[in-house]
Amino acid sequence: MTLFLTNEALEAGELTLHEEVPISEKAWRTVGSRMFIEVDTTVPVEELLKGITIVSGNDACVAIAEYLAGSESAFADRMNAKARELGMNNTHFVNAHGLGEPDHYTTAADMALLARQYLLRFPHMLEYHSTPDYTYNGIKQQNYNGLLKYPEVDGLKTGRLTGNYNLIATGQKDGYRLLSVILGAQSEKERETDAYALLTYGFNNFQAQKIGDKGDNHGTVRVYKGKGGKVNAVLPEDLSVTILRGETPELRAELPKYLEAPVAQGQEIGTLEVETRNGEKRYPLVAETEISRGNFLKVFFHSIWLTLRGLFG
Template identity: 45%
Template sequence: MQTLRRLALAFFAAALVLSGPAAAQSLETSARQALLVDLSTDTELLSVNPDQRMYPASMTKLMTAYLVFERLQNGTLSLDDAFTVSEKAWRKGGSKMFVEVGDRVKVEDLLRGIIIQSGNDATIVVAEGISGSEEAFAREMTAKAREIGMENTQFRNASGWPDPQHYTTARDLAILAESLIERFPEYYHLYSQTEYTYHEITQQNRNPLLYRNVGADGLKTGYTEESGYGLVASAAREDRRLLMVVNGLDSARERAQEAERLIDWGFREFGAYDLFQAGEVVDEIPTWLGQRGVVPVIIDRDVSVTLRRNVRDDMTVTLITDRPLAAPIEAGQTVGEVRVEAPGLKPVSAPVKAAQSIEKLGTFGRVQAALEYLIFGESR
């Protein structure tokens, strides 16, 4: 049975019908650092200096909120808990929630102040309330960064206030944002709220993509003179989600325009395609000295790829395995792999496993099989 071959040919045929004009082979961006990822397949669509050290500015607040979400989720903190505003928090400059010294502010309000209003004062209230001091909280932020795979990040404060030892990379911010989206779906909706009022002061969410029809639902802007204008953003259309990090842009207007352009480009020029479903039989492989002449092999996880729409017909799907497979063979035994390759795509592979057990032939059967091979040149 040539299931794998038929599947690949059918996919190529569909690609030939669906493909439009050839897409551009590259895209330039004015951002100093940029990373665009299709989260549905964990594929990088655009990468510009993703591991270059940069200042995160208020994008830092993603980790501040992350630590609050974590405590809410494990029950050590509740939205109704309240923290007292210190003079340090009240005096903090930059963007503010406008809390007052001595006030006790609920965690729920502080989260909105951090996420929607980008309040530096709110981050200090949270940091001091959780860890006793902002410095101790920043150490916890850095430890959490290491835990989730952010290898090139160090936090010195909870707000993103300029500090030469407070840095990250575009890749690390993407890791943080993806983890936040996946781990805390019950709180992620806060990032899509466009305004919040506290002490009768209404402030708009600074994320420009929330006001443009691109499917955006988060996450956070950042700006300091040293960092330039930055944005960590996510947008969903149908069953795809793109995650973007840009930084080092020259103005808020350029940030908005470039972010929209990159998100639109990612959805327009690339498509995510499902190739195999977990448990699907991909082929039948001949056996050697087995009680059955073939064994069906299956893939045990879904396999999807994101490709430029104009290279779908250049994709190759290859089953790599020994032929024939020597018996005995146990159900679930890994017997090879499927490899997917295409221009511009890092090869994707997934193991294939025997769908059933195949016992070895008895002595008489092995002799007969050997004779058949000698006479006919065929293996059984």
């Protein structure tokens, strides 16, 4: 989450990669994996990002948190607000680095949700996450993610609590990206073995299937009281779904019997139901064009027609 909020701040122009971040004694004293920043110095934001992504620098996390929010506790409040926004309903953050503390907790499902949104928003960060080693302050450290030895793996983040080893792994094969999350493994080897086994299972048994392109028409809806008599229901963006290999999804468009003007271009007017062996998902269909309100007579006569239609079916 620290990486997510830092990238949001960069995106919003609240800070830059070359901006110098002062290092407090608290950040310098942070335990666990570190990038070994020195107290009373300044470090560029980009170096702190490398320290977090490549060598899990807890000290870098605290430095970023203090710089962005004034204190680590205030930054944790921001983390929790973002967690709620993302739908991470079983997560609560107390610190910026993830070391165990009372009332600091999460779930594999919530971490998968966070990682997915992180990769969708900031895919460029994989360049850092996939870097094999990092040298700072004369100290060279290896990336803690041992799965980077596999060509399809390019991230994402390791973590460790007392007696527990955690790993969010991601990789891409044939243009298809997967995530696996392992929490509570008993060793680095176990977390890597389990995470890679999940990725391999996913790549061997599932595939991304393109359902349609942006603008594909899935039906026409009658429009009353408007200058136009009908509007197409189209996909607002390219649509792909994850399916079992060899499966053919079933598509059904659910549209209203009619609409009343005005109808805005891009207004949601129906849904596309996609049914697979994993269940059914619904995606929006939107109006292809704008239908503005008609003149007085058209609105008047259409109103009468709709009233009669309602009375007599």
